[in-house]
Amino acid sequence: MSKVLYEKDIQKEVLLEKKVAVVGYGSQGHAHAQNLRESGYDVVVGLRPGKSQQKAEEDGFTVKPVAEAVSESDVVMVLLPDELQPYIYQESIKPNLQAGNAIAFAHGFNVHFSQVVPPSDVDVFLVAPKGPGHLVRRTYEDGGGVPALYGVLQDVTGNAKELALAYSQGIGSARAGVLETTFQEETETDLFGEQAVLCGGLTSLVKAGFETLTEAGYQPEVAYFECLHEMKLIVDLMYEGGLENMRHSISDTAQWGDFVSGSRIVDAQTKERMKEVLGEVQSGEFAKGWILENQANRPKFNAVNARENQHPIEQVGRELRELMPFVKKPIQQKQKDVKA
Numbered sequence: 001m002s003k004v005l006y007e008k009d010i011q012k013e014v015l016l017e018k019k020v021a022v023v024g025y026g027s028q029g030h031a032h033a034q035n036l037r038e039s040g041y042d043v044v045v046g047l048r049p050g051k052s053q054q055k056a057e058e059d060g061f062t063v064k065p066v067a068e069a070v071s072e073s074d075v076v077m078v079l080l081p082d083e084l085q086p087y088i089y090q091e092s093i094k095p096n097l098q099a100g101n102a103i104a105f106a107h108g109f110n111v112h113f114s115q116v117v118p119p120s121d122v123d124v125f126l127v128a129p130k131g132p133g134h135l136v137r138r139t140y141e142d143g144g145g146v147p148a149l150y151g152v153l154q155d156v157t158g159n160a161k162e163l164a165l166a167y168s169q170g171i172g173s174a175r176a177g178v179l180e181t182t183f184q185e186e187t188e189t190d191l192f193g194e195q196a197v198l199c200g201g202l203t204s205l206v207k208a209g210f211e212t213l214t215e216a217g218y219q220p221e222v223a224y225f226e227c228l229h230e231m232k233l234i235v236d237l238m239y240e241g242g243l244e245n246m247r248h249s250i251s252d253t254a255q256w257g258d259f260v261s262g263s264r265i266v267d268a269q270t271k272e273r274m275k276e277v278l279g280e281v282q283s284g285e286f287a288k289g290w291i292l293e294n295q296a297n298r299p300k301f302n303a304v305n306a307r308e309n310q311h312p313i314e315q316v317g318r319e320l321r322e323l324m325p326f327v328k329k330p331i332q333q334k335q336k337d338v339k340a
């Protein structure tokens, strides 16, 4: 088994002597900046004027334009939207990096697919928490952390690995365990996972189940509970104890149904298509399509998004969740409520 490292394996000193610029204060940025500060590290936040800047200042950070934050720091963590990183990197980050600095990322996409090419005289590392930013913050406040992958692409100082590890400690991930990877492995597995299983695979499975039931004449409310609402309960059991734990909790009838029907739904052909998706990730074809889609101002992304939000499962879901106050509101909705 690969070696998982924890706080006891990590020296804080390498990063304590340095100033860290956290560039961006969104989902990941707000969590990294606050966790690092509370772990004793010196943080400046790099941003443009706007909503995030106001929030970071309210949270007590010194906020500077990206160029300034980078030029006064030793370690620069890039937590900007992936599709904007190449532009902001060229304009404000690259010209202000000094030899011997370190540049870091929470996802390998831009570096792996050559959209950001760091100079050869800086350390380049990755610390990718395996969870959303709001959990990186919440688990830290609760004394825990979100596991992370770390990797080093360039080590000019001889300290890049220690820096990456100290950084993972600072954001709380070393409390949960950190695992070594490469930019390539992190990028390819992350893209495959979200496309085939976590996001693309899951939403398509849920919709297909809902459509099958409603097209057969069953009530959409019942189909919603069966195909979407109950998913969380099942996933929580898998998260806590794997497939075995989930199967232990469901009825034997459900378990028998799992055995006789599951492999007919996701069958050998589905797996063949998973391999196809992985192939497109590995070849750079997916990356190229996404980069071009952004350059074209996202015509397809926006069209599909609008259509998806109108799917009958979404319409019935909105109504049902209003009647279930115990179901937590999504983060987006909460932020709107606070503002309103």
Ligand code: NDP
Residues within 6 Å of the ligand: 023, 024, 025, 026, 027, 028, 029, 046, 047, 048, 049, 050, 051, 052, 053, 066, 078, 079, 080, 081, 082, 084, 088, 106, 107, 128, 129, 130, 131, 132, 133, 134
């Ligand atoms: P968000 O979209 O949540 O936040 C982006 C931040 O960048 C905002 O604070 C935004 O500020 C700022 N920003 C946007 N444009 C500019 C600009 N021109 N100049 C300065 N600041 C700007 O991003 P995420 O936190 O989701 O993603 C950051 C990185 O973390 C990505 O590489 C992503 O892949 C990675 N990651 C994300 C995870 C997640 O949970 N979301 C999980 C693991 C990795 P403003 O308010 O001004 O727009």
Ligand code: MG
Residues within 6 Å of the ligand: 107, 190, 191, 194
């Ligand atoms: Mg991802």
Ligand code: MG
Residues within 6 Å of the ligand: none
């Ligand atoms: Mg049932």
